[in-house]
Structure formats: C-alpha cells, structure tokens
Amino acid sequence: MCGRYTLHDTSKSRLNLNSSIVPNFNIHPSTRVLIINDQKKTIFIEWNFKPRWSRTLRIVNARSETINQKKAFQNSRRCVFVANGYYEWTCLHNKKIPYYHTFEDSMMYFAGIMNSDGACIVTRPSYPGIATVHCRQPVILNYNSFDDWFQMTHNYESENSEKMKIFKVSIAVNNPKNNSIKNLIPQ
Numbered sequence: 655m656c657g658r659y660t661l662h663d664t665s666k667s668r669l670n671l672n673s674s675i676v677p678n679f680n681i682h683p684s685t686r687v688l689i690i691n692d693q694k695k696t697i698f699i700e701w702n703f704k705p706r707w708s709r710t711l712r713i714v715n716a717r718s719e720t721i722n723q724k725k726a727f728q729n730s731r732r733c734v735f736v737a738n739g740y741y742e743w744t745c746l747h748n749k750k751i752p753y754y755h756t757f758e759d760s761m762m763y764f765a766g767i768m769n770s771d772g773a774c775i776v777t778r779p780s781y782p783g784i785a786t787v788h789c790r791q792p793v794i795l796n797y798n799s800f801d802d803w804f805q806m807t808h809n810y811e812s813e814n815s816e817k818m819k820i821f822k823v824s825i826a827v828n829n830p831k832n833n834s835i836k837n838l839i840p841q
Contacts (some may be wrong), residue, residue: 656715656775656792658682659740671696679837683714683828684745689773690734693806702776716767718778718793718810732804733773735764741827742788752827753787755818765793765803781815796799
C-alpha cells in the first residue's frame with residue numbers, strides 16, 4: 655500500500671511538467687496531487703478515487719490483481735502520479751517505523767486510475783528488497799512504459815524497483831501535518 659508520498663523537486667524529470675508545484679514532503683490522501691492524465695496532460699486532482707455509485711467510499715490504492723474485476727473501477731481511466739518518493743511503514747514492538755523509498759537520479763511515477771472525481775495509486779506485491787518493509791508497493795512506471803500503461807497493455811511489473819534507495823526516516827512523518835524537508839533525513 656502507498657499511503658503517503660512526496661513531490662518537492664521536478665528538476666529530475668525528463669518530462670515537460672508545465673505545472674508549478676508547492677513542495678510537499680508528506681502528501682496524504684485527499685490532497686490535490688499532480689498527475690498525468692490519459693491525454694498526457696498534467697492536471698491536479700484529489701487523491702481519493704470516488705466510485706460514482708457511492709457517496710462515502712474513498713479509495714487511495716487499487717490492487718493490480720483485481721483492478722479489472724472490481725465494480726468500483728469500471729469506466730475508470732489510466733493516469734500517472736508524479737512523485738519524488740514514497741513512505742511505507744513497518745511495525746516493530748507495536749511502533750510504526752517509516753521508511754522512505756526513492757530513486758537517486760530520477761523522478762518516480764506511479765501507475766494510477768482516475769475518474770472525474772479523483773484518482774488512486776495502483777499497487778502490486780512488493781519485490782524482495784522492498785518486502786522487508788511492506789508487502790505491497792506502487793506499480794512504478796518508467797518513461798518508456800507510459801504508453802503501455804495508457805493503452806492497458808502494461809503487465810504491472812516494476813523492474814526499476816530494484817534500483818530504489820530505501821532508508822528509515824523520522825517518525826514525524828507519521829503525522830500528515832508534518833510537511834518538512836526534515837522528513838527525508840535518514841535516521
């Protein structure tokens with residue numbers, strides 16, 4: 655699962671992201687986030703997928719294994735979340751310990767789905783190096799796989815996950831109100 659992420663620097667992107675961002679070091683569900691829609695345009699949308707048939711259901715992650723069968727995702731469109739990295743937690747002695755996942759030399763792009771009301775991140779089982787922190791991870795796309803994702807021919811693999819840098823960070827990130835670059839300092 656991916657429940658928090660960061661977007662603070664787009665200088666590593668090879669894409670022309672024509673959107674000005676406010677650096678955010680603790681993006682949480684219900685935040686308006688930068689995505690690339692299926693028209694390959696950058697837009698801001700709420701990170702909460704709202705099925706049209708429900709007034710109360712809000713979805714932040716969709717499992718790749720069931721995305722095509724779930725009623726909630728019928729008629730959804732593909733999108734790509736733009737990020738610098740994401741947080742995952744592991745539990746140790748009943749305490750949530752946060753870890754930051756990032757690439758040193760590039761942006762991170764998560765597979766997503768959207769409708770007119772919001773968007774959510776598509777997840778998959780974690781690769782072995784990541785599974786020590788959490789059993790699920792976002793489907794991470796590279797530039798060359800965007801077309802496959804939009805054309806629904808992507809296989810949900812995230813081979814570039816093995817290049818991720820993962821490190822423990824401050825528990826301050828556990829509170830979504832703590833939006834500081836200090837969240838990214840290795841502990």
